[in-house]
Each structure stands twice: as C-alpha cells, then as structure tokens.
Amino acid sequence: MKKILIFLAFxxxxxxxxxxxxxxxxxxxxxxxxxxxxxxxxxTYKCAACHGAKGEKASGTFSALDSKTASYxxxxxxxxxxxxxxxxxxxxxxxxxxxxxxxxxxxxxxAYIKGSDNLELPNSKNAExxxxxxxxxxxx
Numbered sequence: 001m002k003k004i005l006i007f008l009a010f011x012x013x014x015x016x017x018x019x020x021x022x023x024x025x026x027x028x029x030x031x032x033x034x035x036x037x038x039x040x041x042x043x044t045y046k047c048a049a050c051h052g053a054k055g056e057k058a059s060g061t062f063s064a065l066d067s068k069t070a071s072y073x074x075x076x077x078x079x080x081x082x083x084x085x086x087x088x089x090x091x092x093x094x095x096x097x098x099x100x101x102x103x104x105x106x107x108x109x110x111a112y113i114k115g116s117d118n119l120e121l122p123n124s125k126n127a128e129x130x131x132x133x134x135x136x137x138x139x140x
C-alpha cells in the first residue's frame with residue numbers, strides 16, 4: 001500500500017504540467033522584436049534555408065510560411081514540440097528545431113515572418129485557434 005501511495009504521489013507531480021504555458025497561442029504584439037526574429041530565423045536556426053528569406057519558399061517538401069496565419073504558425077511549432085507524430089516526412093528536422101524554441105522566440109520569428117502589425121491573435125490570455133485534433137492539439 002505504501003508503494004502505491006508513493007507511486008501515485010510521484011506520478012501526480014510528474015504530470016502536473018502547466019497547460020497554459022504549454023499551449024500559449026497568444027502573441028502580444030507589444031512584446032515582440034522583429035529584428036531579433038529575423039536573426040533567429042536567418043542566422044540562429046537557419047529557417048530560411050528551407051522556407052525562404054521571409055517564409056515565401058514552398059516546394060513539394062517545405063511549406064511557404066508567409067501565407068499562413070500567425071495562429072497557424074504558432075500552433076504548428078507547438079505541435080512539432082509536443083507531438084512526435086505531427087508533420088510529414090520532414091517532421092524530424094522540424095521537431096529538432098521546434099524543441100529548442102521558447103515561446104518568446106516563436107513569437108519573434110512569427111513577427112518577423114508576418115510583421116508585428118499582422119499578428120491577428122486576440123489578446124486574451126488563453127487565445128487559441130478554433131479547431132482541435134483528436135489529441136487535443138489545435139489546428140488552423
């Protein structure tokens with residue numbers, strides 16, 4: 001009985017994830033830095049190699065990012081971070097990059113791609129895209 005209680009205590013601590021922080025789709029346009037986003041996108045993570053200088057490049061393998069909404073981009077990055085089955089044949093590459101990104105870095109990169117005036121997400125704390133997958137992740 002003691003072992004069961006210890007196990008339950010441990011698992012409850014291990015799974016006490018802050019879901020608001022994990023699935024924070026809100027981008028506060030006042031706290032983004034497009035110049036930093038450009039540096040992260042082009043120099044640090046080298047996103048431009050596959051997606052183009054401003055996310056305009058599309059091929060059979062890589063998506064153009066500039067035509068996507070900010071909420072779609074944020075949702076996709078979060079899915080790459082948290083769902084090992086999300087994405088197509090290039091998912092392993094994207095997962096490696098996405099797992100290294102903080103929410104602030106995501107927001108800055110998205111602000112660089114979309115422009116800080118085009119971050120159409122609502123400013124409510126728990127703003128999120130409207131549709132959910134069967135796993136509870138949000139899609140555009």
